Amino acid sequence: MGRNNSGEIAGVFESLSNECSRLRLMRIIDEYLSRNQASLEAYENARRLMPSGNTRSALYWQPFPLCMRRGEGSHIWDVDGNKRVDFNYNNTTLILGHNHPKVIEAVTEQLTRGTVLGASTETEPRLAEEILGRLGSADRIRFTPTGTEANMQALRVARAYTGKPLIAKCLGGYHGSWDAVPTTPDAVDIPQPVKDNTVYFPYNDPEEAEALVKKHKDELAAMVVEPTMRDMTPRPEFLETLREVTADNDVLLVFDEVISFRLGYRGAQGYYGVSPDMTAIGKIIGGGFPVGAYASTDECMGPLQIPDATLPEVASPRLGFSGTFNAHPLAMTAGLTVMREMKPERYDDLAVMGEMMRMGLRKAFIEEGVRPFVGGAGSLFFVSWTDKEVIDHESSLTADRGLFNIFNLGMMNRGVFILGHPNVSVVQRREDIRAAVEAARETVREMKPLIRERAPNLRS
Ligand SMILES: Cc1ncc(COP(=O)(O)O)c(C=O)c1O
Known part of the structure; x- marks a missing residue:
């Protein structure tokens, strides 16, 4: 230029x-x-x-x-x-x-019952059910306060599930402001040993993506991609190739649908007809309140699952994430109202x-x-x-x-x-x-x- x-x-x-x-x-x-x-x-x-x-x-x-x-x-x-x-x-x-009237009404009603209650609410599983009913690819979901944390936890679960350290992502792709997924490899704030765990491929280049997965398959936990990236839409066969090559090489495919979930009733995965192993979402599902979520199969979410145990034996999951404001009642209420309004x-x-x-x-x-x-x-x-x-x-x-x-x-x-x-x-x-x-x-x-x-x- x-x-x-x-x-x-x-x-x-x-x-x-x-x-x-x-x-x-x-x-x-x-x-x-x-x-x-x-x-x-x-x-x-x-x-x-x-x-x-x-x-x-x-x-x-x-x-x-x-x-x-x-x-x-x-x-x-x-x-x-x-x-x-x-x-x-x-x-x-x-x-x-x-200020959609139904959202304002639902949130106002929730406010009369308190802001945060230090425990789960009845609304949280309702929103979970509403979203899982749309994502054909997932059995379980967890809420976070942002899309950043949705991606972060999803990729940490992917690492725990696969036992592998590397993450592959698109050059220029944004998955929140945190250190495993810098937009480009030249980030000035991330130490090299951390950077070494991220590998990159160009959006819309199925051959490069395929070669990258094959090259790193023994260390690659997940490949994260936005099905559609702002003005970039996927060329024919791009998402399909990612799906195939990750499945063939025991790498999890993660769709970051923080934005693209608004593309269709079943998100961009329904719109393009390609199912990932994990999905990160956010934005619209909180109805204007801070939110994020990630969803996957029962098996991939295994590390977060408390194993069955007989008392007095105490079982704890291999991986746990907490968050004071996870599944905030106002976000759950507003999000549920929005999702129910968003018919196909x-x-x-x-x-x-x-x-x-x-x-x-x-x-x-x-x-x-x-x-x-x-x-x-x-x-x-x-x-x-x-x-x-x-x-x-x-x-x-x-x-x-x-x-x-x-x-x-x-x-x-x-x-x-x-x-x-x-x-x-x-x-x-x-x-x-x-x-x-x-x-x-x-x-x-x-x-x-x-x-x-x-x-x-x-x-x-
Ligand atoms: C594709 C994508 N992933 C993740 C994020 C991060 O979400 P949040 O800003 O809620 O942390 C964004 C934010 O714009 C995004 O566009």
Whole structure:
């Protein structure tokens, strides 16, 4: 790419020599600044107190992130009072949109009975049953407070079950912020002996994945993969090959469905028709409260199982995980309400709206003479500022992060909130999608001089 691709606005500005491009960029930033003064103030205050002014690195963007006040249905309002159509929903969490009346009712009722009760509740097995009924691949499930811990515990169970140490994962794949699964091998915070337990393969490359499994089969506990990774969808035979080669070599296949579980009633595994040995989920199953879960067969979950014993003999499982907030009653209640609302036909509606969005964006971009890559599946969509088809980490790196950032600012200036995990929810209205497509059209029209100068390859 030959130019600074950090996405920083100053870097983008410096990369432009044409006066018209620079003026357009300044116009977008000025408008963002003038609409979001209270957010700026909130950010400056937060910066005094927290590194980068936040506790979620993914929620920082330049020149400063918005500070939100409330959400309702398909809309959110920031502290300046700006109303925007939401297409982010807390990074794909709120599949029923904000403040769904049934979720609020269930959670309010739960609150009258306490917050956390220091023991399991009746709701926990109900949600377990609801999820296991959908995942054909699992008999047992455990809840965690996050998707990070869901992956972490699943992979630790995989190690305990197989007695093997290595984990294989996709380059660029995100399975939470912890040290066995860094996004790429160059993580600066992980000691080499820990890094040595992780091996990598490119998404959508069945031959490399197969070779990797065969090479490490005696030490490889599990291969973890997202069935669909943001704008990357699996090519034919990719997931099938992973399934076959892991099964043939006694390696567990783990699907990280923290996001992709929203693809269908039976998750992405049902959508693509490939069953893993273990599944990690999160986001939508907590109805807006912190949650994660992992599910597998009775046999693979064996290490967590208390063996049958006759009193006074005391038996304990080989592996145990605790967590003060595991299966939090509010998350279980909200999640159960969401899952019961999410009947199979609702996933079909979501897929139709997702496709409307992807097609609408592609059409608007073509009509405006630009051709970024628009990807995604089901209710997920994504715009990558590259002329390549995004199929793996390498091709995703060709996307211009500066243009990505500026496009998002232009969309926010026009009342649309998308950011890093764009998706539609069941409360999305057709007019929300039409408004977003129009906003995208106006934004690229405004960005055209910048695109012409910075990424001439993106002109069609
Ligand atoms: C695929 C995937 N796995 C795991 C995680 C981690 O989940 P959490 O943020 O709930 O810890 C995420 C978060 O976005 C994710 O996208």
